[in-house]
Amino acid sequence: MSAIINPILPGFNPDPSICRAGPDYYIATSTFEWYPGVQIHHSTDLVNWRLVGRPLDRASQLDMRGNPDSCGIWAPCLSHADGLFWLVYTDVKRLDGNFKDSHNYIVTAPDIAGPWSDPVYVNSSGFDPSLFHDDDGRKWFVNMVWNHRSNSIGGSPKHPAFAGILVQEYDAQAGKLIGEPENIFQGSPHGLVEGAHLFKRKAWYYLTVAEGGTGYDHAVTMARSRTLTGPYELHPDIFLMTSKDTPDAPLQRAGHGQMVETPGGAVYHTHLCSRPLPGTRRSPLGRETGLQKCVWGEDGWLRQAQGGLVPALKVDAPDPASRKRSSEPVRRTFDGTELPPEFQWLRTPLPERIFSLTGSALRLIARESIGSWFEQSLVARRQEHLHFRAETTLSFAPQNFQQAAGLVHYYNRHKFHFLAVTWHEDLGRVLTILSCPGDWPDGRLQFPLDPPVLLPVDGAVELAMEIDGADLQFFYRIPGSDWTQVGPVLDASVISDEGGRGEHASFTGAFAGMAAFDTSGDAISADFTQFTYIPEDA
Incomplete structure (x- = not known):
């Protein structure tokens, strides 16, 4: 059986949002202060990936002059619906202290290569936005809500600042949010809930979120509800994946990703991860993108195919004929x-x-x-x-x-x-x-x-x-x-x-x-x- 070798996107490629359009898979990752904004990679086999674009490439879409280090483009979400690619992203203007000043936008394109539209401003209530296209044609904007009334000081945010996951309907024709936002999920006791993505299956709304911060306590947490606005029940294992209790695992800091189905119905879930230097807690390659094969249990919950919570270096690929290309100078x-x-x-x-x-x-x-x-x-x-x-x-x-x-x-x-x-x-x-x-x-x-x-x-x-x-x-x-x-x-x-x-x-x-x-x-x-x-x- 051919294998997916992790990380699939080596080097700085965090917060992977994945979508499928026909036989093609695309992953969008954060670029922070680096220009142009958002990296998009393409694959047809989930094994080999190629950089195909950075859509935020002009001043009308993105100007980060003055943004502090590690601000800029956080956690984009890429989706495909109604014949369009939809890219949701945050431009964060402040990192330290109690405020984040995080502005959320949507751009669209008829093709992954563009042309990408000028942005539509959505809100600024928090970062890590995503867009969920429900099967009844309605669209829902999802983001974490940031509460500055906490002891979140000095780049080490505490749990109270991460005040839950907001959902609000988005009117694509009018280009604006409608109705009132609802806080649908406060996270697990692990805390620092962010990076939310919705997925619908068999009348269940599944929510995956990132928790624990982006350090060594990072995790993908899962919950579900019969209605989009909740209440959401936690996964029996709480987490879909994490390396927080396995310090010797080769892939550390596992968290923040999104699920995708193959045309044959197999399920995979992206995640960020890092590979610290041996004997250290330092990761020069930054947060990279990994991919895990998952299976639905008889109880209707998703779990990693290899069992357990720790992500694997190698997982089975959908196509047994796929082979990983080697790196060259x-x-x-x-x-x-x-x-x-x-x-x-x-x-x-x-x-x-x-x-x-x-x-x-x-x-x-x-x-x-x-x-x-x-x-x-x-x-x-x-x-x-x-x-x-x-x-x-x-x-x-x-x-x-x-x-x-x-x-x-x-x-x-x-x-x-x-x-x-x-x-x-x-x-x-x-x-x-x-x-x-x-x-x-x-x-x-x-x-x-x-x-x-x-x-x-x-x-x-x-x-x-x-x-x-x-x-x-x-x-x-x-x-x-x-x-x-x-x-x-x-x-x-x-x-x-x-x-x-x-x-x-x-x-x-x-x-x-x-x-x-x-x-x-x-x-x-x-x-x-x-x-x-x-x-x-x-």
């Missing part, structure tokens, strides 16, 4: 007119201000400092393996110490390692390392390469980094010479969800990419002629 030479699909940037809907494609290079237009929440010139791809090498070739002529460009291992403004070409007033063009190993809230830099390495006054420089679990080693060479290690071994584990502030405070994942800044305001350019990602544990 990816080399990009930036000779096209569009950015290669695996790359994203941060926050701004105006990419032309931070990069362009010249036909032979990716040209970064250096602007604000690395870690800026407004206009940062950083283009990167997800780290998808615990062991990999990344290489790039840079042409850059800095004129002062406020200008730098190079190769970066990046999580957010207080978690990154940056190998950069810059200018030293006494030495000329040099190579330095700017490192911020989890210093929150100040984001103070360390400079582990002292003194800096002298470079030729002009010409290209090749930069590389190797990640081996928790270790990062930078390299450089002048074209035609040998690679040389540069700087000490750095802590790559801090470039993780749990690094710095801890497991409940950061929600994205590690990226490898190219960055440039010019805090003098001259907007100097840096040309990157290639970027290569080589997985070593494929």
